[in-house]
Amino acid sequence: MIEAGDNNSADLCAVAPMGLLAELTHRCPLQCPYCSNPTELERSSGELSTEDWARVFKEAGELGILQTHLSGGEPTVRKDLEEILKAAVDAGIYTNLITAGVLLSRERLEGLVDIGLDHVQLSVQHVDAKLADKIAGFKGGYSKKLELAKWVKELGLPLTVNSPMHRHNVEYLEEIIEFAVKLGAERLEVAHIQYYGWAFENRHTLIPTKEQVYRNADTVDEARERLKGIMSIDFVVPDYYAVRPKPCMGGWGSSFMTISPTGKVLPCHAAASIKGLEFENVKDRHLRDIWLHSSSFNKYRGTDYLPDPCKSCEFREVDFGGCRCQAFMFTGDAKNTDPACSKSSFHKDLLEIAERESKLEPKEFLYRKFTKQQQPAE
Amino acid sequence: MTKERLIVETNTTPALPRFVKLRHDKGRDRWIMLAPERILTPDPIAVEVLNLCDGVKTVGEISGHLAEIYNAPTEVIEKDIKTMLQDLADKGFLIS
Ligand code: SF4
Numbered sequence: 422m423i424e425a426g427d428n429n430s431a432d433l434c435a436v437a438p439m440g441l442l443a444e445l446t447h448r449c450p451l452q453c454p455y456c457s458n459p460t461e462l463e464r465s466s467g468e469l470s471t472e473d474w475a476r477v478f479k480e481a482g483e484l485g486i487l488q489t490h491l492s493g494g495e496p497t498v499r500k501d502l503e504e505i506l507k508a509a510v511d512a513g514i515y516t517n518l519i520t521a522g523v524l525l526s527r528e529r530l531e532g533l534v535d536i537g538l539d540h541v542q543l544s545v546q547h548v549d550a551k552l553a554d555k556i557a558g559f560k561g562g563y564s565k566k567l568e569l570a571k572w573v574k575e576l577g578l579p580l581t582v583n584s585p586m587h588r589h590n591v592e593y594l595e596e597i598i599e600f601a602v603k604l605g606a607e608r609l610e611v612a613h614i615q616y617y618g619w620a621f622e623n624r625h626t627l628i629p630t631k632e633q634v635y636r637n638a639d640t641v642d643e644a645r646e647r648l649k650g651i652m653s654i655d656f657v658v659p660d661y662y663a664v665r666p667k668p669c670m671g672g673w674g675s676s677f678m679t680i681s682p683t684g685k686v687l688p689c690h691a692a693a694s695i696k697g698l699e700f701e702n703v704k705d706r707h708l709r710d711i712w713l714h715s716s717s718f719n720k721y722r723g724t725d726y727l728p729d730p731c732k733s734c735e736f737r738e739v740d741f742g743g744c745r746c747q748a749f750m751f752t753g754d755a756k757n758t759d760p761a762c763s764k765s766s767f768h769k770d771l772l773e774i775a776e777r778e779s780k781l782e783p784k785e786f787l788y789r790k791f792t793k794q795q796q797p798a799e
Numbered sequence: 800m801t802k803e804r805l806i807v808e809t810n811t812t813p814a815l816p817r818f819v820k821l822r823h824d825k826g827r828d829r830w831i832m833l834a835p836e837r838i839l840t841p842d843p844i845a846v847e848v849l850n851l852c853d854g855v856k857t858v859g860e861i862s863g864h865l866a867e868i869y870n871a872p873t874e875v876i877e878k879d880i881k882t883m884l885q886d887l888a889d890k891g892f893l894i895s
């Protein structure tokens with residue numbers, strides 16, 4: 422267990438983290454235009470080795486991590502996924518595979534279940550096969566996903582369907598809910614996408630109107646009541662239409678960490694978008710050390726650094742001033758109040774952009790891809 | 800085939816589904832329930848109840864057992880247990 426202490430007050434909030442997002446690779450056969458990966462994707466040649474990940478999970482278990490999300494990119498691109506999963510299972514960590522589902526065979530899934538995989542989260546871009554494939558930029562993906570969902574249930578694993586919401590599927594929420602029930606999903610995640618990374622580049626063609634989002638909220642309320650005990654629904658509205666920001670995963674550096682394909686340890690999956698933050702690598706330092714002492718984790722830990730209006734706000738310990746990444750993107754300084762908060766002087770601009778862009782004619786997507794110099798090795 | 804909501808009755812034989820893991824969190828010295836995207840921290844009494852949910856014993860039997868240990872009326876205990884288990888069932892974390 423971690424002892425808080427030292428003379429650094431930031432350490433006091435450094436209780437052990439509980440969740441670890443393991444981005445095993447940035448490679449992915451899909452090209453969703455709202456991908457939360459950084460716009461500068463990491464090359465496959467620099468990816469952590471099997472042994473690196475095995476050590477990371479051992480260190481993570483000792484540090485107190487209870488759950489991990491094996492993600493990417495598409496984690497099943499890695500041929501050593503089995504060994505990586507085994508290391509997490511051996512460390513006593515609850516394992517969740519986040520997949521687009523287009524590369525997995527039934528045999529491979531069965532193998533993963535035998536090793537001890539606990540849960541599968543499958544992304545579904547749309548209920549309409551054609552539109553789903555268009556959004557993902559991948560032909561035939563939709564039917565592969567249906568197959569995978571069926572196998573997951575046959576093998577007795579719980580299934581979460583994850584449908585990121587945006588203008589191109591916002592009117593189909595009811596169908597998405599019915600679809601997930603039919604697949605036998607225990608959970609449905611219908612989070613409106615947040616506009617960082619690739620989604621920021623595509624915001625003008627992705628952002629829905631306020632009315633659409635509010636209608637979604639009503640649909641979810643009704644469905645939750647009807648589906649009690651059958652399927653639970655997590656719903657997240659886009660920050661742009663919120664009055665108060667979402668609390669950032671219990672606060673920066675308080676319960677969660679992300680490890681990038683090359684081994685960078687990030688306080689949040691989007692943290693690389695904040696210029697000037699330096700990240701440490703699992704190859705150089707023990708995970709516990711990084712968690713406790715690295716500058717990127719300590720910089721925005723706690724609430725002492727927050728300026729007004731957060732400084733004097735009663736919600737400071739509730740939402741921790743919102744999202745650092747969004748604060749950086751909009752105000753140029755990550756320590757500012759998240760502009761999603763109505764008390765931020767930038768809030769007006771945020772809302773104005775959302776309302777204007779949500780009414781623009783949709784343009785072609787800018788698909789996620791590696792830039793020329795960054796072509797993946799295979 | 801669509802699922803139906805589990806209603807917890809006296810003769811229900813509750814159990815945790817395979818994907819819900821009840822275990823002791825050594826580092827933090829407390830019991831936790833691990834489920835997809837969720838970590839629950841049941842209190843000591845709840846842990847005792849959950850450890851008895853083996854898919855064989857009924858809610859009535861579990862209540863009777865705990866009523867004896869705690870020297871409390873079975874009806875009171877059973878009512879509390881049903882509320883707690885129904886809540887878990889509605890989250891999708893209980894089967895029978
Ligand atoms: S001012 Fe800061 S602390 Fe207050 S609600 Fe807004 S973001 Fe949260």
Ligand code: SF4
Binds near residue numbers: 692744
């Ligand atoms: S800083 Fe923002 S993007 Fe990162 S975890 Fe917090 S809320 Fe999410």
